[in-house]
Amino acid sequence: MSRSLLLAFMTFSLVLLSSGCGGGGSSSSSTTGSLDFKTSATYDLSQYIVPTQNQVSTFLERTYTDDSGNKTYDSIPTQESDTTQEYRVGNNSVETYENGNLDTTYTITQTAITQTATDYVAEIVRYADMNDPIANTVIDIPLETLSGDSQMPLSCRLAGHVDSKTVHTKTFDDVIMISCKGFSSSDITYENIPMSVDVTLTLTSYYAKNLGEIGSIEETCYTINSTQTSVRQCTKTVSEIASIL
Numbered sequence: 001m002s003r004s005l006l007l008a009f010m011t012f013s014l015v016l017l018s019s020g021c022g023g024g025g026s027s028s029s030s031t032t033g034s035l036d037f038k039t040s041a042t043y044d045l046s047q048y049i050v051p052t053q054n055q056v057s058t059f060l061e062r063t064y065t066d067d068s069g070n071k072t073y074d075s076i077p078t079q080e081s082d083t084t085q086e087y088r089v090g091n092n093s094v095e096t097y098e099n100g101n102l103d104t105t106y107t108i109t110q111t112a113i114t115q116t117a118t119d120y121v122a123e124i125v126r127y128a129d130m131n132d133p134i135a136n137t138v139i140d141i142p143l144e145t146l147s148g149d150s151q152m153p154l155s156c157r158l159a160g161h162v163d164s165k166t167v168h169t170k171t172f173d174d175v176i177m178i179s180c181k182g183f184s185s186s187d188i189t190y191e192n193i194p195m196s197v198d199v200t201l202t203l204t205s206y207y208a209k210n211l212g213e214i215g216s217i218e219e220t221c222y223t224i225n226s227t228q229t230s231v232r233q234c235t236k237t238v239s240e241i242a243s244i245l
Contacts (some may be wrong), residue, residue: 035136037111040128043158046108048176048207049124050094051087056245057212059083060168062238069221069232082242089214099223128158134178139201152184152199165206167215168240172208179204195226214241 059213061081064073094106107114113124122137135156160177180203188195203214221234 014237033135035123035125037123038126038127039111041132042129043161043176044127045114045124045176046126047157047209049113049212050106050108051089051212052210054089055087055211057085057087057241058243059085059215059239060242064236064238066234066236069223069234070235071219071221071236073234073236083239117173124156130158130161133157135180139182152182152201154180154182154201154203156180156203157169157206160236165208165214167206168242170241172211172214174209175214176207176209178207193226193228195224198223198225211244 015205026105057157059082061083062077063079065078085103088095088097092108093101094108096104096106103117105116107116108126110204111124115122120137120139122135124135125132128134133155136153138151138153140151155175157180159179160175162175162177164171164173165175166172180201182199183200184199186197186199188197199220199222201218201220203216203218206214208214216239217236218239219234219236221232224231
């Protein structure tokens with residue numbers, strides 16, 4: 001999975017609905033705001049979202065699960081892993097590789113940063129002032145009981161700036177924060193039982209100038225309601241940069 005602005009491609013599974021034949025349904029989702037592709041502003045996001053020279057970034061990821069859906073997590077993660085992202089910087093583009101395979105390409109123009117991955121393309125504004133919307137995209141939600149994936153619009157904004165931030169014992173200067181939110185509601189039928197599935201997503205990512213991403217917190221919650229059951233669950237993944245080579 002790309003260590004990138006639009007990281008939020010959810011991989012949770014609906015355990016309650018994981019067996020048997022699926023059903024059809026419909027879905028609705030939140031709307032997103034319009035983007036302003038300026039030629040100048042307080043922040044040039046191309047100086048933050050991707051590094052200015054070739055580097056390899058390694059992230060420590062910890063995942064926590066709350067089966068009550070109250071966003072109350074144990075101190076011990078349910079899963080830990082390392083992710084390594086290699087950046088190859090060109091004149092007007094940056095390629096990222098995972099395990100030696102091309103994952104994402106960022107193409108930088110006068111007004112935009114185009115992020116191209118295997119299964120999506122997203123336009124990010126290059127120049128932004130604080131609280132500006134900077135990106136809109138649509139992500140797929142893999143609900144096994146739907147004939148196809150449900151879709152969730154995801155909107156992101158420039159949410160903050162700090163002179164320094166400490167991540168995993170290392171302090172980085174000139175750091176911006178980007179916040180993304182999404183919501184989707186799907187009506188499905190499983191074994192002749194009508195159900196509604198609501199999914200919310202929040203993603204906060206931190207980028208140090210000239211170095212790219214240094215950390216993120218992603219939280220996904222879903223609620224399943226029917227006449228026979230009600231299930232809520234939340235998952236939070238905390239990613240912190242461990243090294244830059």
